[in-house]
Amino acid sequence: MxxxxxxxxxxxxxxxxxxxxxxxxxxxxxxxxxxxxxxxxxxxxxxxxxxxxxxxxxxxxxxxxxxxxxxxxxxxxxxxxxxxxxxxxxxxxxGVEGDPVVVRVDVADVPTSLEGDSGPVTGTITADQATVDGLEALRQQGASLALGDDAVTYSRSFSVPIIGDVPVAVTAVPSLSDDGRSVSFAPTTASLPDSSLQLDLTPFLGDFATSVCLAEQLPASVTATALDVRAGEVTVDLRSPGLPLTSSALSEKGTCS
Structure with a gap:
């Protein structure tokens, strides 16, 4: 079994x-x-x-x-x-290449609540001749600006010894100053557009130096890190440790010393 x-x-x-x-x-x-x-x-x-x-x-x-x-x-x-x-x-x-203004901005650590500040910001702005001519800082000085390769020519009235106030065309090399808040122009040549006046302006070149405040056009924490001038176009690289994310705070512009 x-x-x-x-x-x-x-x-x-x-x-x-x-x-x-x-x-x-x-x-x-x-x-x-x-x-x-x-x-x-x-x-x-x-x-x-x-x-x-x-x-x-x-x-x-x-x-x-x-x-x-x-x-x-x-x-x-x-x-x-x-x-x-x-x-x-x-x-x-x-904007794209060829537009009057082309902007690219990279922002890190953006709070989704849109409160407080962002993380570090880097950016680039490229502007054409017409846009530069429209800058308030130039209008306040009564100046016009022609962009060339690594140089600019600006025209405005200057006080020239003996002659007095006359329009002068100054070719200058631009560079960043005031910790990236301004652009300074170091004159290399100067001439009188009025051909009836014959005067060597070389001794007065230092008197034709000028600067334009960039910070007044940008949010308070933004400064410029590089400047590239070409014929008819200028490119400025920008940075900020962080930007406020409210419209009212962003509208607050910087100042120059």
Whole structure:
């Protein structure tokens, strides 16, 4: 009797295929659900990124008056950045090559609450001749400015000994001064546009030195780090340790010493 029981125990038995098929189907369903959730997460992140970029561009355009502003939020997941309360790296651009003004600004650590200050900021502004001519600082001095390669020619009235106030055209080399708050012009030549006057102005070159305050055109914490002058165009590199994110604070301009 026991021998038969033992032999029955070791007999091959059919595998329960239904149970195996059910387990396999469940695994495939689980994988499908996970893949679906991953796809939905990616889609959601793309949608949120687009919304954030569009709203930010509209706000910047309204507060600065710039045209065609585009905002790019960098990083792998905007949702993750929002959950942590800060966007790691944001780039703002306005204009393309050939436009009167082209702006690119990179901002780190932007609070999603739009309160407080951002992290470090670097930027570049390229402006054409007409835009430079429209600067308030030049209008206040009654001057016009012609951009050349690594030099400028500015024309305005100066007080010349013996003659008095006369218009003088001065060619000068521009450079940053006042810790990046101003642009100073070191004269190299000077001439009288009025050809009826014959006078060597070389001894008076130092009297024709002038400067323009950049800080008055920029938010208070922004200074210039580099200046590149070419024929008909000037490019200024800018930086800030951090910018306030409210319109009222951004509207506060800097000063020159």
């Amino acid at each position: 026991s021998d038969e029981s033992d032999s029955d125990f070791f007999e091959a038995r059919p595998v329960e295929r239904r149970r195996l098929r059910s387990a396999g189907a469940g695994l495939f369903i689980l994988v499908g659900v996970l893949v679906g959730l991953a796809v939905l997460a990616v889609i959601a992140d793309v949608v949120v990124r687009s919304v954030v970029e569009s709203r930010a561009a509209a706000e910047v355009q309204t507060s600065t008056g710039l045209d065609d502003v585009e905002v790019d939020v960098h990083g792998t997941s905007v949702l993750w950045q929002i959950a942590h309360g800060s966007l790691d790296d944001v780039t703002l651009t306005s």
